[in-house]
Amino acid sequence: MIQIQNVSKWYGSFQVLTDCTTSIQKGEVVVVCGPSGSGKSTLIKTVNALEPFQKGDIVVDGISLSDPKTNLPKLRARVGMVFQHFELFPHLSVTENLTLAQIKVLGRSVDEAKTRGLKMLERVGLMVHKDKYPGQLSGGQQQRVAIARALSMDPIVMLFDEPTSALDPEMVGEVLDVMVQLANEGMTMMCVTHEMGFAKKVSHRVIFMDHGKIVEDCTKDEFFGNPDARSVRAKDFLSKIL
Ligand code: ADP
Numbered sequence: 240m241i242q243i244q245n246v247s248k249w250y251g252s253f254q255v256l257t258d259c260t261t262s263i264q265k266g267e268v269v270v271v272c273g274p275s276g277s278g279k280s281t282l283i284k285t286v287n288a289l290e291p292f293q294k295g296d297i298v299v300d301g302i303s304l305s306d307p308k309t310n311l312p313k314l315r316a317r318v319g320m321v322f323q324h325f326e327l328f329p330h331l332s333v334t335e336n337l338t339l340a341q342i343k344v345l346g347r348s349v350d351e352a353k354t355r356g357l358k359m360l361e362r363v364g365l366m367v368h369k370d371k372y373p374g375q376l377s378g379g380q381q382q383r384v385a386i387a388r389a390l391s392m393d394p395i396v397m398l399f400d401e402p403t404s405a406l407d408p409e410m411v412g413e414v415l416d417v418m419v420q421l422a423n424e425g426m427t428m429m430c431v432t433h434e435m436g437f438a439k440k441v442s443h444r445v446i447f448m449d450h451g452k453i454v455e456d457c458t459k460d461e462f463f464g465n466p467d468a469r470s471v472r473a474k475d476f477l478s479k480i481l
């Protein structure tokens with residue numbers, strides 16, 4: 240579903256990604272972890288073409304991001320992205336948040352968009368809040384709306400960038416529950432997260448980044464079950480986080 244091939248990226252003279260290569264199969268759940276500043280957000284944003292890269296290529300569902308003929312907005316519409324900060328439109332109701340992009344980007348009718356959006360809202364357990372504004376919801380609820388909004392677009396893959404790290408601890412679980420459910424339903428997912436419980440429970444693979452490089456790319460069992468075989472940096476990271 241996603242092939243990241245020797246991707247390098249610079250911000251000016253600062254190299255933020257160095258020769259990153261990995262791939263994600265359909266239905267696979269891959270957790271990306273690593274120290275702050277290691278390039279996790281940058282890598283995930285390149286997959287959604289929110290950040291350009293200077294070397295290598297990324298192919299999403301057979302479509303090359305570096306091909307000048309690729310319609311990036313069209314591709315982006317099919318890749319769901321959930322950020323740390325919920326980024327709902329504060330002046331729009333939950334239902335309007337769910338339908339806007341479906342109508343503007345996918346060209347769905349208002350009715351069609353509403354049906355799909357509310358179905359996804361039901362899925363994240365927030366139907367009763369459909370007419371509220373984001374400011375009237377808790378952080379955990381807003382993040383679940385953000386997930387429902389991404390799902391309303393019928394994404395072929397879902398990208399998450401630390402979706403729970405801005406939440407109060409008591410709200411982390413409700414967002415992780417939705418992500419676990421998605422993973423169990425076979426959604427292809429790339430998740431930057433430090434929630435190692437989530438990684439252990441549902442991920443298939445773990446990628447560990449350090450200084451812009453993919454240092455580890457192995458199965459969950461290899462990552463958690465055989466720490467002695469891991470790099471010094473990954474071992475150090477695991478010892479702090481577990
Ligand atoms: P992570 O998500 O792993 O914490 P990021 O991908 O956000 O890491 O950032 C990786 C590195 O790139 C950091 O050193 C950060 O300061 C730098 N960086 C991120 N965004 C920019 C930017 N827009 N311009 C310059 N440097 C950036």
Ligand code: MG
Nearest residue numbers: 279280281401
């Ligand atoms: Mg980040």
